[in-house]
Amino acid sequence: MQEKPIAVVTGGAGFIGSHMTDRLLKAGYVVRVVDNLSGGRGSNLAHHSRNPDLSLDTQDICKLPANSPLFKNVQLVFHFAGIGDIVPSIEQPTEYMATNVQGTVRVLEATRHGGGRGVQRLVYAASSSCYGLAETPTREDFPIQPQYPYALSKYFGEQAVLHWGKVYGLPVNSMRIFNAYGPRVRTTGAYGAVFGVFFRQKLAGKPYTVVGDGTQSRDFVYVTDVAEAFFLAAVKGHIGEIYNIGANNPQTVLRLVELLGGETVFVPKRPGEPDCTRANIDKITQHLGWRPVVDFPSGVATMLRDIENWRDAPLWDVESIAKATQTWFEFMDPGKSS
Numbered sequence: 001m002q003e004k005p006i007a008v009v010t011g012g013a014g015f016i017g018s019h020m021t022d023r024l025l026k027a028g029y030v031v032r033v034v035d036n037l038s039g040g041r042g043s044n045l046a047h048h049s050r051n052p053d054l055s056l057d058t059q060d061i062c063k064l065p066a067n068s069p070l071f072k073n074v075q076l077v078f079h080f081a082g083i084g085d086i087v088p089s090i091e092q093p094t095e096y097m098a099t100n101v102q103g104t105v106r107v108l109e110a111t112r113h114g115g116g117r118g119v120q121r122l123v124y125a126a127s128s129s130c131y132g133l134a135e136t137p138t139r140e141d142f143p144i145q146p147q148y149p150y151a152l153s154k155y156f157g158e159q160a161v162l163h164w165g166k167v168y169g170l171p172v173n174s175m176r177i178f179n180a181y182g183p184r185v186r187t188t189g190a191y192g193a194v195f196g197v198f199f200r201q202k203l204a205g206k207p208y209t210v211v212g213d214g215t216q217s218r219d220f221v222y223v224t225d226v227a228e229a230f231f232l233a234a235v236k237g238h239i240g241e242i243y244n245i246g247a248n249n250p251q252t253v254l255r256l257v258e259l260l261g262g263e264t265v266f267v268p269k270r271p272g273e274p275d276c277t278r279a280n281i282d283k284i285t286q287h288l289g290w291r292p293v294v295d296f297p298s299g300v301a302t303m304l305r306d307i308e309n310w311r312d313a314p315l316w317d318v319e320s321i322a323k324a325t326q327t328w329f330e331f332m333d334p335g336k337s338s
């Protein structure tokens with residue numbers, strides 16, 4: 001019998017990485033997850049606990065040796081491991097550069113040495129935050145204007161990935177994800193993504209803390225659609241490419257409130273955040289035949305079925321958000337700080 005192909009998923013115990021793991025196991029890969037569980041959880045993979053094709057190695061990518069046995073004979077590598085909140089990145093830029101840039105270099109080196117000529121693709125989870133306050137719909141060739149260290153670190157990571165493609169001939173692609181949402185979206189840690197914040201508030205019967213006037217919109221893309229895009233970028237013929245992953249159908253924060261139902265309170269709009277994010281997805285559609293299939297109301301309804309999972313998430317209110325975002329106002333809009 002022919003041996004199964006091997007895939008490594010860094011950050012595979014996290015939100016998107018665990019859905020990528022689902023997709024790869026379904027496609028018949030042996031999946032080796034590398035994750036230090038700093039943001040992810042073993043429970044995100046618990047539904048595969050009896051599957052011998054899945055292994056989880058609790059390792060820090062920053063310490064990954066170039067000759068790591070985990071990457072031996074690997075065909076596909078999906079690099080999701082990273083740290084991703086805005087405010088902590090302003091407070092601890094060194095840590096963000098170490099994990100998101102140096103960590104990426106370690107993954108590139110382990111792939112190059114472990115997989116050798118057998119590597120078919122390394123696909124990197126880049127971020128649309130590299131575009132900053134861009135015109136919309138945003139194309140891949142629009143100007144790069146990172147607004148905070150997280151965005152810069154993800155962009156440097158992308159540059160490293162493309163550089164390894166050029167210098168070492170590693171077959172790479174980089175995927176600039178807009179706003180991924182769906183089951184298992186991270187619930188703990190710093191103040192961040194709107195879903196975790198609102199779901200916890202809904203469970204507690206507290207008002208949703210809407211930023212600005214709530215008319216700002218985000219290009220939300222459902223997580224299984226994201227995993228499918230990564231899969232296609234790994235198995236189809238195009239290499240050395242950058243692709244946007246979004247739904248090209250932005251939704252306002254007020255629309256999310258409408259779908260969830262409940263009262264609102266308002267917190268000040270933050271500097272450096274765009275009023276609208278919207279991906280131009282012509283390139284990925286043309287190259288890979290990908291387009292998102294899960295619409296926003298269906299995606300939100302699926303998440304709501306698991307709302308109990310957000311019971312342990314932090315419960316934010318106007319005061320705690322003001323405190324948590326103090327640094328944001330201080331550094332990104334110095335004119336307004338006291």
Ligand SMILES: NC(=O)c1ccc[n+]([C@@H]2O[C@H](COP(=O)([O-])OP(=O)(O)OC[C@H]3O[C@@H](n4cnc5c(N)ncnc54)[C@H](O)[C@@H]3O)[C@@H](O)[C@H]2O)c1
Pocket residue numbers: 010011012013014015016017034035036037038039040041059060061062079080081082083084099103125126127128154176177178179180181185186
């Ligand atoms: N969620 C989004 O909308 C979005 C948008 C753009 C880019 N991205 C990128 O996609 C990737 C995955 O994001 P996510 O939303 O699933 O986040 P997540 O926090 O759920 O997943 C990241 C995973 O990486 C792991 N990790 C962090 N540091 C590590 C280290 N030093 N060594 C090993 N593992 C480590 C965490 O434990 C976690 O499981 C990230 O790189 C993020 O920057 C996400």
